[in-house]
Amino acid sequence: MTNITPEEVKKRMDAGETLNLVDVREPEENAAFNIGGILLPLGRIQRMETREIDHLRDQEVICYCRSGGRSRNAAYILEQMGYKNVRNLVGGMLAWQDRISK
Numbered sequence: 001m002t003n004i005t006p007e008e009v010k011k012r013m014d015a016g017e018t019l020n021l022v023d024v025r026e027p028e029e030n031a032a033f034n035i036g037g038i039l040l041p042l043g044r045i046q047r048m049e050t051r052e053i054d055h056l057r058d059q060e061v062i063c064y065c066r067s068g069g070r071s072r073n074a075a076y077i078l079e080q081m082g083y084k085n086v087r088n089l090v091g092g093m094l095a096w097q098d099r100i101s102k
Contacts, residue, residue: 001075004062004087006096009035020061022053024074025093029066033093037062042070045077057083064089064096 012019013035021037023030030039038052042065053061061083063071068091075086089096 001072001079001086001088003090005090006100009062009089010096010100020053020056020059022061022063022074024063024065024070029093033097035064035093035096037064040074042074045074048081050078050081058085060085060087062087062089065092067094068092 009019009021021035023034023037023039024042024045025039026041027039040050040052044050061075061078063074063078063086065071065074068088071092072088075088078086091098
């Protein structure tokens with residue numbers, strides 16, 4: 001697992017790149033603010049219920065949460081499950097809102 005900053009993700013989004021974003025927060029957090037990722041809460045990843053993203057095993061997957069902790073855990077689990085290129089959004093949505101959404 002490697003980290004990626006909000007600025008890097010935003011730059012790639014602005015360039016039109018298709019990113020595989022996975023929001024590991026709870027539904028109510030996603031509803032309040034999100035950047036378009038697939039909602040797959042950490043609890044489901046811990047139970048290995050990942051069928052929505054199984055087709056991404058060999059692609060880059062960027063996990064995000066509120067502050068970066070849950071997404072770091074999710075990224076680690078996904079790597080253990082055989083995902084090849086998992087990244088953690090450092091600082092999560094708090095950093096995004098602070099540095100990108102101003």
